[in-house]
Amino acid sequence: MTDALENLTYEERRFPPSAEFAANANLKEDAYAAAQGDPLAFWAEQAERLDWHTKWDTVLDWSNPPFAKWFVGGRLNASYNCLDRHVAAGLGDRVAYHWEGEPQGESREITYAQLKDEVCQAANALIELGVKTGDRVAIYMPMIPETIVAILACARLGAPHTVVFGGFSADALASRISDCHAEVIITADGGYRRGSASALKPAVDEACDKVGIVRKVIVVRRTGSEVAWHDERDVWWHDLVARQSTEHECEFFDSEHPLYVMYTSGTTGQPKGILHTTGGYLVGCAYTQWGIFDLKPESDVYWCTADVGWVTGHSYMVYGPLANATTSVIYEGTPDSPHKGRWWEVCEKYGVTLFYTAPTAIRTFMRWGDDIPAKYDLSKIRLLGSVGEPINPEAYVWYRTVIGGEQVPVVDTWWQTETGAVMMSPLPGVTAAKPGSAMRSIPGIEVDVVDNDGQSVPDGSGGFLVVKRPWPAMLRTIWGDDDRYVDTYWSRFEGMYFAGDGAKKDEDGDIWILGRVDDVMNVSGHRLSTTEIESALVSHPKVAEAAVVGAKDDTTGQAVCAYVILREVAAPTDAAAGEALIQELRQHVAHEIGAIAKPRQIMLVPELPKTRSGKIMRRLLRDIAEKREVGDVTTLADSSVMDLISTEAKGSTD
Numbered sequence: 001m002t003d004a005l006e007n008l009t010y011e012e013r014r015f016p017p018s019a020e021f022a023a024n025a026n027l028k029e030d031a032y033a034a035a036q037g038d039p040l041a042f043w044a045e046q047a048e049r050l051d052w053h054t055k056w057d058t059v060l061d062w063s064n065p066p067f068a069k070w071f072v073g074g075r076l077n078a079s080y081n082c083l084d085r086h087v088a089a090g091l092g093d094r095v096a097y098h099w100e101g102e103p104q105g106e107s108r109e110i111t112y113a114q115l116k117d118e119v120c121q122a123a124n125a126l127i128e129l130g131v132k133t134g135d136r137v138a139i140y141m142p143m144i145p146e147t148i149v150a151i152l153a154c155a156r157l158g159a160p161h162t163v164v165f166g167g168f169s170a171d172a173l174a175s176r177i178s179d180c181h182a183e184v185i186i187t188a189d190g191g192y193r194r195g196s197a198s199a200l201k202p203a204v205d206e207a208c209d210k211v212g213i214v215r216k217v218i219v220v221r222r223t224g225s226e227v228a229w230h231d232e233r234d235v236w237w238h239d240l241v242a243r244q245s246t247e248h249e250c251e252f253f254d255s256e257h258p259l260y261v262m263y264t265s266g267t268t269g270q271p272k273g274i275l276h277t278t279g280g281y282l283v284g285c286a287y288t289q290w291g292i293f294d295l296k297p298e299s300d301v302y303w304c305t306a307d308v309g310w311v312t313g314h315s316y317m318v319y320g321p322l323a324n325a326t327t328s329v330i331y332e333g334t335p336d337s338p339h340k341g342r343w344w345e346v347c348e349k350y351g352v353t354l355f356y357t358a359p360t361a362i363r364t365f366m367r368w369g370d371d372i373p374a375k376y377d378l379s380k381i382r383l384l385g386s387v388g389e390p391i392n393p394e395a396y397v398w399y400r401t402v403i404g405g406e407q408v409p410v411v412d413t414w415w416q417t418e419t420g421a422v423m424m425s426p427l428p429g430v431t432a433a434k435p436g437s438a439m440r441s442i443p444g445i446e447v448d449v450v451d452n453d454g455q456s457v458p459d460g461s462g463g464f465l466v467v468k469r470p471w472p473a474m475l476r477t478i479w480g481d482d483d484r485y486v487d488t489y490w491s492r493f494e495g496m497y498f499a500g501d502g503a504k505k506d507e508d509g510d511i512w513i514l515g516r517v518d519d520v521m522n523v524s525g526h527r528l529s530t531t532e533i534e535s536a537l538v539s540h541p542k543v544a545e546a547a548v549v550g551a552k553d554d555t556t557g558q559a560v561c562a563y564v565i566l567r568e569v570a571a572p573t574d575a576a577a578g579e580a581l582i583q584e585l586r587q588h589v590a591h592e593i594g595a596i597a598k599p600r601q602i603m604l605v606p607e608l609p610k611t612r613s614g615k616i617m618r619r620l621l622r623d624i625a626e627k628r629e630v631g632d633v634t635t636l637a638d639s640s641v642m643d644l645i646s647t648e649a650k651g652s653t654d
């Protein structure tokens, strides 16, 4: 690092692309002007990245906002765009995925031709089970190649998939299956995580019992562990899929045909089913994968470490890379299995050139020490990406220096399940990036920061993050709930999409995301709703009331902290009983939602701070959880409550 840089704080540093990177970059500076001048023409040009069976006649129909239609009249098939056309173009032997299992020595290479064959077989299998266009199929899988095959087989049939993260509990799975009425589930006996087999099928069995609508469960054998079996409902993947034909003529669907539903946490207890449709979504993924990651499909090896159960896994592990005929890496397990250098070993093994991960992982690696990545050859990496939560400048500089060898651009990409694709990011060949800032909207997108009245704030001020124009990969609605779609996203500011994030513009007009302004937490880059966890706690028979806040955490960004008032009869008799009860409640949340939602800390308190109108003042609870001086309590109904809670909190442990 040069001396000049060392005199600056992390935040003040600027990292322009090298001259060589800039000269060869896919997206150049002029893209901004082109998109600004005629956004629809710009998007029409991006849509040419896909193969349309029937071309659209209108780029955007915004006659009934906020219900958008993109590439109206166009017909296409997402699976055909990800597979068939590449094989037809002679790329059948190109590796689509290098799959690396968690147990060392287990790996598989899948070419585009092989992937197409397997997807056709799986599509034929789904047809045999009676799946028709428009039917929803739930996917609850580990990170194995069959998961990608399952996703693309659904897309091929126009049967919207809903992938549920494998870490979610049976209850969470059941509520998602029931909300979108999925009668078929694709799952596995389990997968490998942290050095051992972790089961999935029991949660599916439990969810099926709960919802009573599931007709068929297809089960991939991954770990070989014993599973309970229901003869008329369950079928092994290897029995069903392997005997199918590798030929499947796909149908072409309307550009607005539903592609998938992805559930995400909102401000109420019930997760929202975010609906993405085919044409616009795929255009958004294909364009950003190519432009923001500067993808050169013939030479790059790309690795996005997200789980396929989240939107990043959909857009940047499946649809974006495949639409561009990319060679990607997928890794099944955790970064520390069997040793803390596993990710870097995988990078070295496959010669990864483009690497995309989340700040929480970066902070974990920082803590583990520079000597671990130093043991591996990471010299092929030429671009790094970050997603999911604000990246603190120190972690950004560490990432760029230790993993990127001080040479490579880092793209801090801001987007959401709802936006479908990246909305804000530096352009890797253009922008002098600032550590900690997602900078500004990418060409074609118009993001802004506005005040309470929806007025654009001047440089140097903060406010709410909004999107001012519709964009192709935007969500179309919340599954089955158009009103909630309008209320949640389009009612706060007239004519603008409200993202739920707070942000500030710096003196240059570059945007820094400050985090959520609603009751959504961001824990290790995963979205969790405070209300959902509160409901889970209150469903325990010993709990009378609960309040949950996200408190700052050095590794996970935020951590779940819960304040619980017990029912009188449940009061623990001594400290040991109290501790046991806290563990019981943490387990209960894991059972209701999933291990990711388990509170880091639970405090048993006699009261909760409430306003006179009965609203819990989470701000004060956050002060306590973050061990700050408690702020203004004048609006509290009873301000002595805070003394009571502070005393209890001091006595509690993590």
Ligand code: WTA
Residues within 6 Å of the ligand: 264, 310, 311, 312, 386, 387, 388, 389, 390, 391, 412, 413, 414, 415, 416, 417, 418, 438, 499, 500, 501, 513, 515, 516, 522, 525, 526, 527
């Ligand atoms: C946060 C993940 C700062 C933000 C793709 C957003 C970010 C939420 C960034 C969406 C970033 C995502 N910088 N914050 N680069 N990327 N976020 O739906 O609060 O799981 O609203 O989508 O993550 O989370 P979601």
